[in-house]
Amino acid sequence: MDDRELQKVVEKISITSFGKPFRHKAVFNSRLRTTGGRYLLRNHNIEINKKYLEQLGERELVGIIKHELCHYHLHLEGKGYQHRDLDFKWLLKKVGAPRFCTKLPDAPNKRSFQKVLLYECIKCHLRYKRRRKIDTRRYVCGKCKGTMVKVEEFMME
Known part of the structure; x- marks a missing residue:
């Protein structure tokens, strides 16, 4: 999957799950290490960690996209878009998006001590x-x- 295909997938999920269009850019960012994706407040774009698609598959990718779209749509509407906000938690539950992404299998374990x-x-x-x-x-x-x-x-x- 490349950036164009990702853009189409994000636009499709936005319409089907949220009933609203996604009018900005969605791209893969290979520099993301500890997160599945991020929503950029300054330009409203979404960046996705490609490792999650490669290692955990499309189902995990769809969950990450839904999560980032929750940030996106709530921010544009002027509602609570942060993880601690009730609007955000409610929308996550409504669209079936995970609050946190699954840990990557090849991620280094933190030291136990x-x-x-x-x-x-x-x-x-x-x-x-x-x-x-x-x-x-x-x-x-x-x-x-x-x-x-x-x-x-x-x-x-």
Whole structure:
């Protein structure tokens, strides 16, 4: 399948599932790694990860297209088009689109153990687990506004 065929498929799905035309471009983007597709707000185009078609087939591709078309149509109508919005969740359910795409079979597994940093407030002794390092000169305790210090660094599953 090439970009022209993808454009036709997206236009067809838009009419059949949503009853509205798709008037912008749909293309494959080989640079997408962790997502099945994306809707671009600035130009209303849709980009699809071709690996999903190659590895998981047309059924998964149709689900990704429906998902991106939900973003597209809701954004153009001025409704809630983000994943957390009720309009988006409702439309996904109505057209039978998945909320998230399936993980690719050849995708590298995340490490089972990850570094965790433990910070403690000097004032109230509240502890915070973080995966990323924080600047203790800028950030303070959310409970009492006390100074934070790094206590420990360990590996966690």
